[in-house]
Amino acid sequence: MKQFFTYTLTLALALALVSTEANAQQFSKRKQYNSVGISLNAMNYFGDIVPKASIPSLRFAATRPNIGLSATHRFTPRISARVALSYGRITGDDNKAADRNDGDARFRYHRNMNFRNDIFEGSAVGIFDLIANRNNYIKRPDFVPYVFAGVAVFHHNPKGYAGELKGVENAAGVSSGTYYNLQPLQTEGVSYSLTQVSIPFGGGVRYKLNKSFDIGLEIGWRKTFTDYLDDVSGVYLSDAQLGTSGPKAFFGKGITRNDDGTYVNFNSAGEMRGKGNEDDWYIVTGLHLNYILAPRIKSPKFR
Incomplete structure (x- = not known):
């Protein structure tokens, strides 16, 4: 995944520079x-x-x-710049993602963590x-594949759910x-920022509906620099660090499920809680509808 990101970004930048140099003089402001x-x-x-301890693994049922x-500005026959604001949610739940019969996933099944995270993103x-438009917007190509890359700032706030756990939640001091909110609890003793930077990149296809509208399908990855979108990264803390009751103890220790269906507090200080060696990613896939703002064409002045 890291190599794919590097190659995609490098290719996009290289092609953009070549295209800008070759076409800037041919594409008038009109x-x-x-x-x-x-x-x-x-x-x-x-x-x-x-489901699996790897970057490509995701649970489609957790899609939100x-x-x-x-807003987009066309600069040259091939190059545009886009600024965007978006809001969405990501979720995860060991109870639904991990298979207790899978030896690799059994640890996550007993860990029994869950989260949801609302993400507000601003990007450029x-x-x-990949297909140039050397004419005006009216004569633009009907079908255009494209790639993109840039930078984004996002605000997130992971939350954990205290579900119906047969009375265990009452003993743990949660409702x-x-x-x-998980970040203030510092369940792993880490104070991470809720405002982060990411690298958005990806590609899509755009189709001309009529003179004024385009519709497109796009997929974009966000390479973040935090491992705490889900509030899980490192190792379990001790009872002295977590306490014995309250939300910090409840979410920091986790509630493990026994094979007989009962639940008990789970805490092995210093043992693995998360992978801890890879930052989290999120991915956005969907439909884009764009309306073209017809440029004003100034009439020539005669004297």
Whole structure:
């Protein structure tokens, strides 16, 4: 995945530089134009609370909606810049993702962690079209594949759910059926930031509906620099660090399920709680509808 990201970004930047140099003089300002858009997407994540302990593993049933607004400016026949705002949610649940009969997943089944995380993102990306439009917006190509890469800032807030656990939640000092903010609890003794930077990159295809509208399908990965989108990364803390009751103890220790269906507090200080060696990712896939703002064409002045 890291190599794929590096190669994609390098290729996009190289092609963009070559294209800019070759076409900047051929694309007049009269052919440049702006567009605004809305996107309806599906959102997933790669992290610690997934079926397999690997980046490509995700649980499709954990897919949640994402919506976005964007503005795009066409600079050259192939290059545009887009700024966007979006909101979406990612989720994970060992109870649903991990298979207790799978030797590799059994640890996560007994760990029994869960989270949901609402993500607000602002991004700026460069878009490189694989098919050039050397004319104005009216004569743009009907079908255009493209790639993109850029930078994003996002705010997130992982929360854990204290579900119906046969009375265990009452003994642990939490309210059944309640979501708790996990970052303030420092369940692993780490104070991570809720505002982070990511690298968005990906590709898509765009289709011309009519003179003013384009519709497209796009998939974009977000390479983050935090392993705490799910509040799980390192090792379990001791009872002295977590306490014996309250939300910090409840979510920090976890509630493990025995094979007979009963639940008990789980805490082995210093033992693995998460992978701890890879940052979390999230992925956004969906439909984009763009409306082109027809540029004003100034009439020549005669004397």
